[in-house]
Amino acid sequence: MVGEDRGERDDGAGQGAEGPAVPAAPPPLFSLRRLWPAFVLIAGLLAFFAFDGQEFFTADSLRLYRADLSDYVAHHTVVMAICFVLAYTVMVAFSVPGALVMTVTGGFLFGSFVATALVVMGATMGATALFLIAKTALGDPLRARAGPSLKKMEAGFRDDAFNYLLTLRLIPLFPFFLVNLVPAFLGVSLRIYVLATFIGIIPATFVFAQVGTGLDSILDSGGDLSVGALLSGDVLAALIGLAVLSALPMVYKFVQARKNKGRSP
Numbered sequence: 001m002v003g004e005d006r007g008e009r010d011d012g013a014g015q016g017a018e019g020p021a022v023p024a025a026p027p028p029l030f031s032l033r034r035l036w037p038a039f040v041l042i043a044g045l046l047a048f049f050a051f052d053g054q055e056f057f058t059a060d061s062l063r064l065y066r067a068d069l070s071d072y073v074a075h076h077t078v079v080m081a082i083c084f085v086l087a088y089t090v091m092v093a094f095s096v097p098g099a100l101v102m103t104v105t106g107g108f109l110f111g112s113f114v115a116t117a118l119v120v121m122g123a124t125m126g127a128t129a130l131f132l133i134a135k136t137a138l139g140d141p142l143r144a145r146a147g148p149s150l151k152k153m154e155a156g157f158r159d160d161a162f163n164y165l166l167t168l169r170l171i172p173l174f175p176f177f178l179v180n181l182v183p184a185f186l187g188v189s190l191r192i193y194v195l196a197t198f199i200g201i202i203p204a205t206f207v208f209a210q211v212g213t214g215l216d217s218i219l220d221s222g223g224d225l226s227v228g229a230l231l232s233g234d235v236l237a238a239l240i241g242l243a244v245l246s247a248l249p250m251v252y253k254f255v256q257a258r259k260n261k262g263r264s265p
Helices: 002-018 031-049 059-075 077-093 099-110 114-145 146-159 161-170 176-185 191-201 203-210 215-219 232-265
Strands: none
Touching: 031 099, 031 114, 059 077, 059 099, 059 215, 077 099, 077 114, 077 176, 099 114, 099 203, 099 215, 114 176, 114 191, 114 203, 161 176, 161 232, 191 203
16 A cells, blocks of 8 residues: 555656656746835936936036036046946936937037947946846836737847947937837847947937037027037938948848748649
8 A cells, every 4th residue: 555655656656757848937027136226216306307308418508618618628638528428328327308418418528429429338238237127117017918920029129229229320310218128128239239329329329529629609699509500411311321221231131021921832
């Protein structure tokens, strides 16, 4: 009897080991451990507007403080450069408006080439932080519950993720924070995201930093600091041309896929 009982227990254990694997439950959509970084970003953004932070990123503010800023940079260049990168990183991570004014100011304070390097570093780090938070907080749980249509769109985006992102980054008309978030929900890898962001924002950043080198004349003339006011038709056409070039591989792949589909029996 003891042997039989032991055999039955062994058989049951074997069946349990060889039985069909139970699919793992998707991660919970709402988890404080996952969501607290997102809450911090939202709280920071709300605090920015509650304390009228946007007032510091206007042409009027630059008119008031440009002399002081220039003096600080002249006497503490390295420290101010580090502070500039950190401020830009925080601004992008919290999706605070004012990146355009910061970029133009950077060109005014550091020159177009140095400012481009500083802005690209800060923007890439801030965008990466936002991407990781969004991916961890909501992206992974949402994809675990995604239906077939979203999974198909996710797969299509991932196939050409670098070119998609590069195209979106090259044209400075798409909201930067939105381009930061969408890839987090579509399963784009961190390496591709960082590389496409770093490369894609260089042209427009340089253009706006170059505009900043003539900031004195813009402010003295009462000019506005907006994308439409700062981008000439030729410059915008050049940036769109770069975006079109980056999109050509996607177009070619799509055409080839249609041709192959038409030839298949």
